[in-house]
Amino acid sequence: MFRRREAVPFSFVAEADRFRSNVTPPPRERPSKSQLMGHTLIGLTVVSGLVGSLLLGLPALETGRAPGHSQQPEASDGR
Template sequence: MFRRREAVPFTFVAEADRFRSNVTPPPRERPSFSQLTGRTLVGLTVVAGLAGALLFGLPSLESTQSPGHAQQSEASDGR
């Protein structure tokens, strides 16, 4: 394999790392009250949905069964 003689083939690529602009970007606009309220409501809805899913899903994850209820499949009936 051959090596290039120049470290960077184009000068503007090497100067691009050092370039600084003297133009400052405009300040960011503050979100309005309705935007903040909407974001808050969306966040609360997502959190409430996750909490509800956890609340309704936990009983189905329990492995304990009541002693009076024995679960049997049809294949174990011995027909």
């Protein structure tokens, strides 16, 4: 059957909505110069790898004919 939920006093709900903690978290530490350089180097390595793979993979994606081949098959050379 249906389960009946217990009633919650309205004052409890209202008090829970306006409760704020008086504890503030400590400020974040700023990264050092070596950490910034490391992050930058890793980012540049990833981006250059993606660009390099794109440049090396573009010739394989071309739909044009390969150099040195004619469009006619070899069997139609009149032999």
